[in-house]
Every structure is written in structure tokens, then in C-alpha cells.
Amino acid sequence: MDSDTASKTQNSILEQPNEPLMFEAKTIPLKGIGLVALQDIPQGTLIIRERPLLVARPGAPGALEDFLSSELKKLDKASQRQFLSLHNNFPGKHPFAGIMKTNALPCGSGSEIGAVYPTICRINHSCLPNSQNTWNSDTKIETIFAIRPIKCGEEITIMYDQGGPSTVRQASLKQSFGFKCSCVVCSQPPALLRESDARRSRIQQLDGQIGDPFQMLKSPEKSLKDCHSLLQVLKAEYGAYPGALAARLYYDAFQISIAHGDKTRASIFAEKSYQARLMCEGNETPEVKRVKMLATNPSNHSTFMAYSSKWKNTKKEKFGEDDNEAFERWLFRISN
Numbered sequence: 001m002d003s004d005t006a007s008k009t010q011n012s013i014l015e016q017p018n019e020p021l022m023f024e025a026k027t028i029p030l031k032g033i034g035l036v037a038l039q040d041i042p043q044g045t046l047i048i049r050e051r052p053l054l055v056a057r058p059g060a061p062g063a064l065e066d067f068l069s070s071e072l073k074k075l076d077k078a079s080q081r082q083f084l085s086l087h088n089n090f091p092g093k094h095p096f097a098g099i100m101k102t103n104a105l106p107c108g109s110g111s112e113i114g115a116v117y118p119t120i121c122r123i124n125h126s127c128l129p130n131s132q133n134t135w136n137s138d139t140k141i142e143t144i145f146a147i148r149p150i151k152c153g154e155e156i157t158i159m160y161d162q163g164g165p166s167t168v169r170q171a172s173l174k175q176s177f178g179f180k181c182s183c184v185v186c187s188q189p190p191a192l193l194r195e196s197d198a199r200r201s202r203i204q205q206l207d208g209q210i211g212d213p214f215q216m217l218k219s220p221e222k223s224l225k226d227c228h229s230l231l232q233v234l235k236a237e238y239g240a241y242p243g244a245l246a247a248r249l250y251y252d253a254f255q256i257s258i259a260h261g262d263k264t265r266a267s268i269f270a271e272k273s274y275q276a277r278l279m280c281e282g283n284e285t286p287e288v289k290r291v292k293m294l295a296t297n298p299s300n301h302s303t304f305m306a307y308s309s310k311w312k313n314t315k316k317e318k319f320g321e322d323d324n325e326a327f328e329r330w331l332f333r334i335s336n
Ligand SMILES: C[S@@+](CC[C@H](N)C(=O)[O-])C[C@H]1O[C@@H](n2cnc3c(N)ncnc32)[C@H](O)[C@@H]1O
Pocket: 030, 031, 032, 033, 034, 086, 087, 089, 102, 103, 121, 122, 123, 124, 125, 126, 176, 177, 178, 179, 180, 181, 182, 183
């Protein structure tokens, strides 16, 4: 499909059809079609809100093809054309399944159910994306928010893979999407790429340690310290815009604190998680609303004092928020 056709197909399922679009679909060298910003877009801006064309579970190619074929017949002609015009990395016997496999985005984190969209599915991948896709399970709408400032003329990008060092990312992108990534991270000089790889491996390692319930139970100080270390690595790798990774880290720190009874820190961590999430997905998703509620009432969480009451706040703790470093050390219980 050429970029003209792509531009014309944009509006039907978009939720903000009357507003001037912040982007245009055009051909990008070596990437097919992509979306390019038509204006400067500040961090935290909602760029696209779109309903799915089709939703499906993964399945054997033949069975998936039959399912998609019957679902396609239920769509109007314009929607059918939009679906059929999407990129297919797996041409052959099962073209509908190939389109789905190339384009589907999960309906929620970790969900095996995927959906395709006429516009959002034109967004290409970067290992340092400037935007994030999020599924809202209440409204059944997918959103794209700017997670860092985007300059007019810059391509809008999201992240397709699970992260990790460049060799792992490259292999996964090649296998699932058929391209060799040459984004700003992957095309760095070898020495810088090695440093980035070391940070991304460390991020995965720390993430695993923080998620370990035994460490959280037996050595919550260590878990919080890991959260603090992760924050430093995220800042080094992603600069001022760690996006959803920061939201998750703060939520983990919330869970560690509340499980041992520390409502004061838990409330601060929940608020930080909320603020980070707000930038990535707005204030409409059930998850964002829940984290906001927990910032106000941390003890409403089901694990309040589930592990111990050793951090239960007995008196109002004083902390000086003016001295950033001291505040961070207090918050993450770093003693030396
Ligand atoms: C969901 S589609 C994105 C839109 C697609 N470029 C198009 O023309 O419709 C995914 C496909 O786009 C291409 N693609 C996405 N990101 C890319 C990148 N960073 N470099 C090269 N190709 C990319 C790959 O062919 C991939 O399988």
C-alpha cells in the first residue's frame, strides 16, 4: 500500500477524527510505511486512540485463517480493505494469519489475545521508542502516548520486543518480524553498544531479583536496594524518560513496602508509579486509576502487612524532600 492510501485509511476507527492529525503515514526507507510527526509532540501527549479492526487468539495457522476469514466477513468493506492492506511478513498459504502475526498487539500486558488496528499497526519499532502502546480493558481501545518529546518530522516508534541485550533483541525481531533493527541504540559504535548491552542485561537481572517473592519476604531491604539500583541503570540507559519501566519499578517498591507495613513509603512509591504511568497511558486505564487510589490509601492493597509488620509506621516520619539525594536514600532505605 502506498502512503497516500495509508493516510486516507486513517480516520475510520480513530477516536478523534475531527482533530487535525499529529502525524502522517509515509514510506520510510527500509521499513515500509511508518508514522511521522507533523508537529512537535510533548511528552505525555495522547497521539492515537483506536478501536481494533479484529481481535484473535493465536492458533495453528489453518484454524486461525478460518477464524479470521469468518471474522473478516462480518466487517464492512472499508474495514476489510484496511485489514488486507496491512503489511504481511509471512506471505503464503495463510495470508490473514500472516497479517495478524505481523501486526497484532497484545490486548493487555502478557495477554495472548491480540488485536490489529488500521493506523497503530503502521508504527515501526525502535529499541529506544518515543511512544508507548497501551490496551484499555474497560474501553476496549488502544492508545499511543508520547513517552518522550517528539520533534516535528521524527518517526513515531514503539517497542515490539521484550528488551535485553542487542543480540537477543535482534534475534527476536528477525524471527518474529523479519527485519534487522538499525535504530539509534543498535547502530551505536561497538564500544557504546557493549555498554548499553551491559545496562540492559543488568536491567533484566535486577527485574528478576525484585520480582523474587522469597527475597521480598526474607530481605526486603535488599529488594528495595535492587529497586534503587534499577532506577540508576534506567536513568543511565533511558535518560530522563524511562517510561513504563520506571512505573513498574516504583510499583514493585510499593509492593515491597506495603507487604511489610510501611504505608508512608508505599504511598510515595504509588504516587511515583502513578505519575510515570500517566505519562505513558493517560488517566483512563483501570490500572492507572487503581495505582492512584493506592497512593491515597496504600493499606487498601490486599498484601498490607502480609509479610510482616516490621516497617509499620509508628510515628510520622520526617524527610526533607529538598535534598533529593537524601530523600531518595531515605525512600529506598539505603543506610550506607
Ligand atoms: C506492524 S508493521 C509496521 C508497519 C509496516 N512498516 C508497514 O509497512 O505497514 C511491522 C513490520 O514493519 C517493519 N518494521 C517495523 N519496524 C522496523 C524497523 N525498525 N526497521 C525495519 N523494518 C521495520 C517490519 O517489516 C515489520 O514486520
